[in-house]
Amino acid sequence: MVLFGDYHTHTKFSHGKGTVEENARTAREMGLKQIAITDHGLGHIAFGLRKCKLPHLAREIKEASEKYGIKIYKGVEANIIGLDGQIDIPLDYMDSFDIILCGFHKFVWPNTVNDFFNFFLPNFFLDLFNIQSSSKRVELNTAAIINNIKRFPVDVLTHINYGLKVDCRRVAKACAEHGTFIEINGKRTSYTDAEMMDMLDTGVKFIINSDAHSPSRVGDVRICLELIKRVNIPRERIVNLEGEPQWRSRRERKKRW
Numbered sequence: 001m002v003l004f005g006d007y008h009t010h011t012k013f014s015h016g017k018g019t020v021e022e023n024a025r026t027a028r029e030m031g032l033k034q035i036a037i038t039d040h041g042l043g044h045i046a047f048g049l050r051k052c053k054l055p056h057l058a059r060e061i062k063e064a065s066e067k068y069g070i071k072i073y074k075g076v077e078a079n080i081i082g083l084d085g086q087i088d089i090p091l092d093y094m095d096s097f098d099i100i101l102c103g104f105h106k107f108v109w110p111n112t113v114n115d116f117f118n119f120f121l122p123n124f125f126l127d128l129f130n131i132q133s134s135s136k137r138v139e140l141n142t143a144a145i146i147n148n149i150k151r152f153p154v155d156v157l158t159h160i161n162y163g164l165k166v167d168c169r170r171v172a173k174a175c176a177e178h179g180t181f182i183e184i185n186g187k188r189t190s191y192t193d194a195e196m197m198d199m200l201d202t203g204v205k206f207i208i209n210s211d212a213h214s215p216s217r218v219g220d221v222r223i224c225l226e227l228i229k230r231v232n233i234p235r236e237r238i239v240n241l242e243g244e245p246q247w248r249s250r251r252e253r254k255k256r257w
């Protein structure tokens, strides 16, 4: 199986260790044709991408792309910041990115006080003490993610279930309906094989990414490939093996905000 592109990598623009150029260099060495730089969304407390840095990011991407002859997408890994699915990218910045990934992360500014007490805090402690989420909690989380996918042009849902227990089947069904790819993350697997089979049943498409926070990990999708083999995921269900993913057009994206 040949990885065409790695569409989830971080740099010093958030809390990655390397530069755009270093990520691009590894991608080139690994034989990838494309890469995306997807630093953390603007609402991440310590490591979020800063608005004022966006022109620098664009310049570094252009230079690295010319130097290494690979396509580099300017992406972002946005944060979900509320129970209503709110995202931490203001609408007038949505068009600054070629692709939008979205995931749940701790230590982001909640959308409202209610979201702090009823979304972030309970999930934080459940995860910290490894306590099983109640069915009511799973229901709230699932609704939040589905709202997020319905309301915003999210191209990729990153590390589903990580720090936020959801009903994977229902989220995958919503992703299939709204053209969002579910990520098989190269850093961690946060769902069971049974949950993966439930997601497969919905017809959703998957994307495999490294989630590299250092240049040496760009293109490292070994655990994704093991999972694909173990659960027997058909190759045609993975959008970035052998060829380029079919991203939704800009026109299609604009209809969503």
Ligand SMILES: [Zn+2]
Pocket: 077, 103, 105, 158, 159
């Ligand atoms: Zn993430």
Ligand SMILES: [Zn+2]
Pocket: 008, 010, 077, 211
């Ligand atoms: Zn990430």
